[in-house]
Amino acid sequence: MGRFILRRLGQGFLVVLGVSLVVFVAMRVFGDPAKVMLPLSATTEQRAEFEHLIGLDRPLPEQFVTFIGELATLDFGDSLWQRRPAMEVVFERLPNTLMLVGAGLGFAMIMALPLGALAALRPGGIIDRVTVIGGLVGLSTPQFWLGLLLIMLFAVQLRILPTSGIGGVSHLILPALTLALPSMARMVLLVRSQVIDELNQQYVKTARAKGLRFHQVLFGHALRNVMIPFITLAGWEVISALAGYTVVVESVFAWPGLGHTAIQAIQRNDLFLLQAIVFTVAIAIVLVNILLDVIYKFIDPRIKLA
């Protein structure tokens, strides 16, 4: 197990290195940081000075080596906007994003399993129909619109929750819910169809023929098998949240996490900050993937660690 994790960490390191190469090429070879980051009124001398300052006047290979060296020490340069190290900004915002994703998707997962399973017990029954329709609505609702809807309802009309920003638990509820609902819809539908599938498997017939009680068949046998596709989807939701959904949700609720900060960095042409965010997210995704593999290994004995 330990060796497996080490190996996956090694592979993850290569992935991050690949990401860094792409970012480097995009920024230094195809892009022009000086043009992006300096105001239009900057003189040629100012531009040259800026390029010299961040090393853009050196040969590309040398720049790449320096770049990698800086990455290794988590030195992404200073955020132009915040006028302090980009990584400092990232470390300040990261916990907010993790809290949002943890609360939102944690809620979605905890709700999706029993709801999906309940619907699957009587396919075509009333609970099933309501769940399926709810699921389809949930997964076709645009997230930004859902966020605005929740704000209108709970913050503007009912005035029981704050509209935006960060604070106590009350600030977390709406953004977490906005992040959760579409993911939950996908998970509920998956759990439902998988439970229906598994309950029709031959091993379930065996379990029933053994005289096991229904809850033993469902929890002891069928749901275990459902956990495999469920974990796959849940992992995908976490990754999608980190890589995209949080950008929308955090922007709608002015939630000071990485996603919102990324948008601000783009608006302010703060390339260094953006770079730092991209790397952090890439590393987070690699770590989530490794975690998924470890979980699979625990659930499914057929998986060989390689």
Next chain:
Amino acid sequence: MSPAADRPLLEIERLEVEFDTRRGVVRGLRGVDLSIGRGETLAIVGESGSGKSVTAQAVMGLIDVPGRIVGGDVRWKGHSLLSRSRARQARDIRGKEIALVFQDPMTSLNPLIRVGQQISEVLRRHLGMTRADADLRVLDLLEAVGIPAPPRRAKQYPHELSGGMRQRVMIAMAIACEPELLIADEPTTALDVTIQAQVLELIAGLQETLGLSVLLITHDLGVVAGLCDRVAVMYAGQIVETGSAEDVFERPAHPYTQGLIRSTPRLDDHMERLVSIDGAPPSLLAPPPGCAFYERCPIAEARCATLPPLIPIPNRTAGSVACWRATTNAWDSASVPPGELRAV
């Protein structure tokens, strides 16, 4: 309260099962009568789709949507297994007093659970054993079904076992609570030929040592001959003939049984041509009101358009047939030529 000692263990009476399908209602079982006595071995034979598995599943309470039991009864020691008010008792009986071995050992075990645990689960459910006691008992059971190195095997997962081994695990699971009736639904069909014989031997041996009654479902007549006391022949959701194994094989009374036997290759006489019965069983979506074998029968006549009852065959102790014209050899005396001839 105890029912008469000579009463059959299991009685199936006029059992009817239907399946709702997109194409209509499939009448899987159309009034099946069967009984098995203590220590008896009964074989159900018949073509694919004749309702053998559905019969077994109905006994085990495994018929569910889209299927349902629409008529008849299944009684165990005189008590109905189907009545709603006794559903709990029925569940306590299943897996304990009646156990089932399925056809396909590849899919019949949960892939994510150690085989030892899948066996010990039954022990804990029905005998109230502690986990530790059950785990010990599992080793004995694995030994009893001929699995070498039980402590190691018990910890393995189904995918680490061969098909024959898995079927042995299924059997160990089935005999865990020392059942009185073992239902084996084509227990060897999915296995290699060499393994088939071993598994059958195992079942025969267990029957002897444990005094089990066995309901063996198969379409391999060769299997039946050596193993079973009695045979029931199924056709299109009905029983068309029952009798002692010897009677059914040596003196089959129903034209279908005769056709079935004619089409079975015999090891001892390899020059014989294989004869198959022409045609196919009727669709169970709209089964004919009369004899289901009418269309394929060489000696069918007008009265066969009404359903023949399953009645005792004269001069036999325990034999019955559902045929208006039961003869000793329908196929040779027939004016119509028998089915297509194929050289072996």
